[in-house]
Amino acid sequence: MSLSDALPTFLAEARGLLEAMETALGVLDGNPNDTGAINSLFRAAHTIKGSAGLFGLDHIVDFTHEMESVLDRVRDGALSLNSSRIELMLLCRDHIDRLLEVVEIGSEPDEALLTQGEELTARLRQDLPASAASPSDPIHWAPVTGDDPVRNLGSDPTEGDTLWHLSLRFGRDVLRHGMDPLSFIHYLNTLGEVRQVYTVTDALPPAEEMDPESCYLGFEIRLHSEADKQCIEDVFDFVREESQIRILPPGAHFPQFLALMQAVPEDNHRLGEILVGCGAITERELEHMLDAQARQKSDASPTSAPRLGEALVQEERIQPELVGAALRRQQEVRRRQAQESRLLRVRADKLDSLIDLVGELVIAGAGLQAQVQGQGDTALHESAQEIARLVDGIRDGAMNLRLVEIGETFSRFGRVVRDVSRETGKDIALRIEGAETELDKTVVERLADPLTHLVRNAIDHGIESPEIRQARSKPSQGQLHLGARHEAGSVVIEIMDDGGGLDRERILAKAKERGLLPSDAEPDDAEVWNLIFEPGFSTAQSVSNLSGRGVGMDVVKQAIDALRGGIEIESSPGQGSTFRIRLPLSLAIIDGFRVSVSGNEYVVPLDMVLECMEMPRDLTEGETPHLNLRGDVLPLLPLGAFFGLPKASVTRRNIVVVQWGGRSAGLLVDELQGQLQAVIKPLGPLFKGLPGISGSTILGSGEVALVLDVPGLLERVVSVDSASYLQ
Amino acid sequence: MNLVKSHDTHQESGEDNADALSQYLSFQIKGESYAIGILSIREIIQYGRVTSVPMMPDFIHGVINLRGAVVPVIDLARRFGKSATQINRRTCVVLIELPNEGGENETQLLGLLVDTVNEVVDIPPEAVLPPPAFGSRIRSDFILGMGKLADDFIIVLNVPRILSRGDMEWVNQLDHSALKADAN
Numbered sequence A: 001m002s003l004s005d006a007l008p009t010f011l012a013e014a015r016g017l018l019e020a021m022e023t024a025l026g027v028l029d030g031n032p033n034d035t036g037a038i039n040s041l042f043r044a045a046h047t048i049k050g051s052a053g054l055f056g057l058d059h060i061v062d063f064t065h066e067m068e069s070v071l072d073r074v075r076d077g078a079l080s081l082n083s084s085r086i087e088l089m090l091l092c093r094d095h096i097d098r099l100l101e102v103v104e105i106g107s108e109p110d111e112a113l114l115t116q117g118e119e120l121t122a123r124l125r126q127d128l129p130a131s132a133a134s135p136s137d138p139i140h141w142a143p144v145t146g147d148d149p150v151r152n153l154g155s156d157p158t159e160g161d162t163l164w165h166l167s168l169r170f171g172r173d174v175l176r177h178g179m180d181p182l183s184f185i186h187y188l189n190t191l192g193e194v195r196q197v198y199t200v201t202d203a204l205p206p207a208e209e210m211d212p213e214s215c216y217l218g219f220e221i222r223l224h225s226e227a228d229k230q231c232i233e234d235v236f237d238f239v240r241e242e243s244q245i246r247i248l249p250p251g252a253h254f255p256q257f258l259a260l261m262q263a264v265p266e267d268n269h270r271l272g273e274i275l276v277g278c279g280a281i282t283e284r285e286l287e288h289m290l291d292a293q294a295r296q297k298s299d300a301s302p303t304s305a306p307r308l309g310e311a312l313v314q315e316e317r318i319q320p321e322l323v324g325a326a327l328r329r330q331q332e333v334r335r336r337q338a339q340e341s342r343l344l345r346v347r348a349d350k351l352d353s354l355i356d357l358v359g360e361l362v363i364a365g366a367g368l369q370a371q372v373q374g375q376g377d378t379a380l381h382e383s384a385q386e387i388a389r390l391v392d393g394i395r396d397g398a399m400n401l402r403l404v405e406i407g408e409t410f411s412r413f414g415r416v417v418r419d420v421s422r423e424t425g426k427d428i429a430l431r432i433e434g435a436e437t438e439l440d441k442t443v444v445e446r447l448a449d450p451l452t453h454l455v456r457n458a459i460d461h462g463i464e465s466p467e468i469r470q471a472r473s474k475p476s477q478g479q480l481h482l483g484a485r486h487e488a489g490s491v492v493i494e495i496m497d498d499g500g501g502l503d504r505e506r507i508l509a510k511a512k513e514r515g516l517l518p519s520d521a522e523p524d525d526a527e528v529w530n531l532i533f534e535p536g537f538s539t540a541q542s543v544s545n546l547s548g549r550g551v552g553m554d555v556v557k558q559a560i561d562a563l564r565g566g567i568e569i570e571s572s573p574g575q576g577s578t579f580r581i582r583l584p585l586s587l588a589i590i591d592g593f594r595v596s597v598s599g600n601e602y603v604v605p606l607d608m609v610l611e612c613m614e615m616p617r618d619l620t621e622g623e624t625p626h627l628n629l630r631g632d633v634l635p636l637l638p639l640g641a642f643f644g645l646p647k648a649s650v651t652r653r654n655i656v657v658v659q660w661g662g663r664s665a666g667l668l669v670d671e672l673q674g675q676l677q678a679v680i681k682p683l684g685p686l687f688k689g690l691p692g693i694s695g696s697t698i699l700g701s702g703e704v705a706l707v708l709d710v711p712g713l714l715e716r717v718v719s720v721d722s723a724s725y726l727q
Numbered sequence B: 001m002n003l004v005k006s007h008d009t010h011q012e013s014g015e016d017n018a019d020a021l022s023q024y025l026s027f028q029i030k031g032e033s034y035a036i037g038i039l040s041i042r043e044i045i046q047y048g049r050v051t052s053v054p055m056m057p058d059f060i061h062g063v064i065n066l067r068g069a070v071v072p073v074i075d076l077a078r079r080f081g082k083s084a085t086q087i088n089r090r091t092c093v094v095l096i097e098l099p100n101e102g103g104e105n106e107t108q109l110l111g112l113l114v115d116t117v118n119e120v121v122d123i124p125p126e127a128v129l130p131p132p133a134f135g136s137r138i139r140s141d142f143i144l145g146m147g148k149l150a151d152d153f154i155i156v157l158n159v160p161r162i163l164s165r166g167d168m169e170w171v172n173q174l175d176h177s178a179l180k181a182d183a184n
Helices: A003-030 A035-054 A058-075 A083-104 A111-125 A149-153 A181-191 A229-235 A251-263 A271-278 A283-299 A308-314 A320-342 A348-373 A378-401 A407-424 A441-462 A466-471 A504-513 A525-533 A553-562 A639-643 A710-726 B003-012 B017-021 B165-183
Strands: A164-169 A192-200 A218-225 A244-248 A403-405 A428-433 A438-440 A478-487 A490-497 A566-572 A576-584 A589-597 A600-605 A609-614 A626-629 A632-638 A654-660 A663-669 A671-679 A693-698 A704-708 B023-029 B032-037 B041-046 B060-066 B069-075 B092-099 B107-114 B116-122 B143-148 B153-157
Touching: A003 A035, A003 A083, A003 A407, A035 A058, A058 A083, A058 A111, A083 A111, A164 A181, A181 A192, A181 A218, A181 A229, A229 A244, A229 A283, A271 A283, A271 A320, A283 A308, A308 A320, A348 A378, A348 A589, A348 A671, A378 A403, A403 A407, A403 A441, A407 A428, A407 A441, A407 A478, A438 A441, A441 A478, A441 A490, A441 A553, A441 A576, A504 A525, A525 A553, A525 A566, A553 A566, A589 A639, A589 A654, A589 A663, A589 A704, A600 A671, A632 A639, A632 A710, A639 A663, A654 A671, A654 A710, A663 A710, A671 A693, A704 B060, B023 B092, B023 B107, B023 B153, B060 B107, B092 B116
Parallel strands: A428 A478, A600 A704, A632 A663, B032 B153, B069 B107
Antiparallel strands: A164 A218, A164 A244, A192 A218, A403 A438, A478 A490, A490 A576, A566 A576, A589 A600, A589 A671, A609 A654, A626 A632, A654 A663, A693 A704, B023 B032, B023 B116, B041 B092, B060 B069, B092 B107, B143 B153
């Protein structure tokens, strides 16, 4: 595989990372100290840089390098991500996106793009020290500087916890080697301030045995210092061999250590590396401990050697709390890695061809069932049943492969809300619910545009400016709610705002002006709201730069219709509007209910079928196609007449009660043929716009049956009704 | 019913595309002979199991299942303004591949309902004459040219024209009229 073959993979991966960046920035916008998000931001930039380097995309490498440098400083705690930096990072993200687009079409970035890149780079450089540390250095654990909380703690009156604890036991021969313990203690004062020295004299032998040239003293020292453990340890470089030096970090450093632990790269998941990474122990200590551990292992049975964490605590090199935290971090990292490795990237077309095959299998299975039914062989019948059960399982499993959570799409709107509310000067909070709701991948992809449009609409036209909101005694912050849930075989997605609601009078006036309604019509609310889906319908008095992006509500409706879904609106003046999108769970394979009309077979999606019944004898088809169903008026749709089919002579006809989106109607058919699994096949461009038919499927017999478009039929029932009322 | 196939193999065994360009499949509709260039033909199948689609123009005979794909079938006789094809033992569906209007590299598979398939004939390019301005039995824009055979002329059809997108507007008009008819 040559590199150019891998380019699409790179682009796909980079786009994924940009999405991750955006999500992370969204998190950081609310909580600037979220180390997880900072790390994922850094990782994304780093990975893009690395992969871009592989392809020789120098402009991307150079740009992401600057971004990475800034992020590196953020990660080290030297910079904080305030909202202007987040803004900058978002702009940088977009810039990378555009650079990728340029790569995709195989051209070079143009002048405008380069200028933009330079501007962004200049802004990024403002956040870097003059000699910017190369971010490709191995991760360096620079001591925290600047407005770091630890430094401030030094002046805290309750500083017991801010002091280093040094436990020194000098070797017997230090004096003979020309070292004076006192000079070390003095030297400590250059790193900070020695607050307390307690001399340990336990090792002093009786006077007659004492050798004046030996050192028997130990010291317990409380040191106030901003140096890190490594620096303090370095003081004792010359005596380390023969002495026992233990340095316990101050308790006040714990939060810092914990934060740093989170920041330790995730490929380090060994306890020692985590502790060294956050500076709680030094490399040397770790080596020493590991050596000791290895020795003990070889000495005694391998299991009896203490574990690293226990040993560190025993040797008083570190507080148990830190080991505990490091262990937790270690487990967290391991868990996350385990989760990552359980995900598998599969090419979508491979998956599609599998689903196609499963579709064929379902059809073939139905054929087999039909054959077997005619035979009296019980054993054969049972085997066929077993196979049918397995095919069901395979079908469900295969369909499940295509399901993705809608949350990813939803979280994208955090950015949209942020941008648009900034543009319009509104204060809007986005609330997301049901992000884990699963939907077919194709559906999710095709939903992105209509959803974006609805969200923009809600912000631009729905939610009022803070001043108006206050005048209407509403909280000045507007609420935008995005929700998804499963409901009776369909998925419902809601976009709800607490803005001004739709203006009934204005829509009505506009519709009458355009001749969509007779001037004396008084339609109900739902009909009025539906008018906004008419092509070219706009009541906006001024065109902002948000509207006029070329997508109207009619396009939203078309997109949702194409997914065999429906959209409904609820709105009350001053309270806000709700746009409710209802979509079928799956596009490819459904459970269907087979009916026949005048010798033609049709399939109704089973999850839209409420019940079936024989047509009451006293019901005459004619002027009032309605049925009294347990006290409710049920409109009837004679399918044969609707499709213009010749009337068949059937003794008793049947009614299939269907429902969708809160509406129901009875379909008048000749015969009920029972359930089947239907693999939906598109009918092709020739049949585009065919009313009442959404696709086709192949029956077990090999014949083609048409799948009824229940939402479309219901709409027709309703519009026919209202048409007859208007007359 | 594998006329084309046998000719295909014949073709592969030596002749090149240039020869295939001058090869046409001839078939009969209502006693009249027509021809289609062989390169657009994918296969010929026996007539069977057609599902009719409601509310479509009458020349759209229905859809068939071609090994899992749903393919529309056009009744050419109806398209030419004659009475519907009478289905009998020799009725065939000629499956042709057309470039999809709008789609770049996609092709659309369509079936043509014909009374009988005759044979593959060679008509060199110079023997294809321009369509007559008048006097033919079908719309002249459906005719690509008149192929000159040994003792007769054969109508070479302009298939993309016969199945052009213009016909699909039909469906939308129908949509509204159906609704009105129902409302009344």
